[in-house]
Amino acid sequence: MSKLSDLSAAGTAVWLDFVDRKFLAAGGLQKLVDEDGLTGVTSNPSIFEKAMGHGDAYDASLAKYDAAHAGAATIDRYEAQAIEDIKAAADTLRPVYDRLDARDGYVSLEVRPTIADDTDATxxxxxxxxxxxxxPNLMIKIPGTLAGGPAISATIAAGINVNVTLLFAQDAYQRIAEAYVTGLEERVRQGQPIDRLASVASFFVSRIDSAIDKKIDERVAAGDKDADALKTLRGKVAIANAKQAYAWFQDFTASERWQALAAKGARPQRLLWASTGTKDPAYPETLYVDTLIGHDTVNTMPPKTMDAFREKGTVAETLTQDVAGARHVLAEAERLGLDLTGVTDTLVEEGVASFAKAFEDLLGAIAKKQPVTA
Structure with missing residues (x-):
């Protein structure tokens, strides 16, 4: 077994941030399950846009669907293809789900990003x-916007597994964790079981450093009087932010409110580290894996990051190391006016907009493949 299997043994489940029909058909996912202990898959509109919008991998399946559903709407044509891939991935992961008694083995499918601010539509x-x-091993991906909170509670209460996406800020994450618990409590009130429900909170990492580092570099280049202090924060704010989120998770799951649900079989909403591929070539490729290892967490990696960790990753329980240092980094970021709150607010808006654009581009590409009718 590989270092990725060691990572799972250390408490951080290994998920793949990629899905593609050719990859699935060639047994790529099964190989990762067998050789690396992979236990999950995430998808998003950008991933599907690259998979379906380019090349011919889906052309035969689209033609078959069109023959059976003449005049179908583009959104229906897309969903049919996405669902086929998600079902295939879920079937590959089903033995993992069964072996782990529903604790893992999930594949995620996202609601349309264009409805991120519409609770009822979500x-x-x-x-x-x-x-x-x-x-049963599907997770529905819902953006952690203000409108997403009540949608998450209602979806959990209905017995549907949820992957909450696009979380960057501490307060947003805490609001979503509360939404998960509220959904569980409602389900208990209805007399429904909660022992096989699952949820993850996808907390994004590298995009924060990209934004903060850009601010730092601009100020250093301009001769800022705090240049030396600013430079010490490069590549550290996102990790510190994630460590603080995990510390809050540990406190929350120790609370009486959570323990009352745990006594009824509830499982914690694991923190899932997303956007874990490094954007800055100056950083190690495994930076956002090596530094975020801890129990009840998930790291979803693009294939390139997974390959890098397999080769040169380091396994140690790092999430609980130097938490005081993480607090100091965040305090310094605030003192130096790097405006982490403003950055995370912007990243949520940009994330929703980026996924919405990818989704619209995807629909446009599929529409071009629409059969011509007489």
Whole structure:
């Protein structure tokens, strides 16, 4: 077994941030499960846009669908293809799900990013996708926007697994964790079981450093009087932010409110580290894996990062190391006016907009493949 298997043994589940029909058909996912102990898959509109919008991997399947559903809407044509891939990934991961008694083995499918600010539409689409895939190891991905909070509670209460995406800030993460618990409590009130429900909170990492480092570099280049202090924060703010989120998670799961649910079989909403590929070539490729290892967490990696960790990653329980140092980094970032709150607010807006654009581009590419009718 590989270092990725060691990572799982240390408490951080290994998920793949990629899905592609050719990859699935060639047994690529099964190989990762067998050789690296992979236990999950995430997808998003950008991933599907690259997979479906370019090349011919989906052309035959689209033609078959079109022959059976003449005049189908583009969104329906897309969903049919996405659902086929998600079902295939779920089937590959089903033995993992069964072996781990529903603790892992999940694949995620995202609601349309264009409805990120519409609670009712998000709930309705989550229910529709859940029914269409019809696999117990599916997670419906819902953006952690203000409108997403009540949608997450309602979806959990309905017995649907949820992957909350686009979390950057401490307060946003805490609000989503509360939403998960509220959903569980409602389900208990209804007399429904909660022992096989699962959720992850996808906390994004590298994008924070990209934004903060850009601010730092601009100020240093301009001869800022705090240049030396600023330079010490390069590549450290995102990790510090994640460590603080994990510290809060540990306190929250020790609380009486959570323990009351745990006594009924509830499972914690694991923190999932997303955007873990490094953007700055000056940083080690495994930076956002090596430094974020701890129990009840997940790291979803693009293939390139997974390959790098397999070769040169370091396994140690790092999330609980030097938490005081993480607090100091965040305090310094505030003292130096790097405006982490403003950065995270902007990143959420940009993330929703980026996924929405990728989704619209995807639909446009699929529309071009629409058969011409007489």
């Amino acid at each position: 709930i309705a689409e989550a229910q529709k996708l859940w029914a269409a895939v019809d696999k």
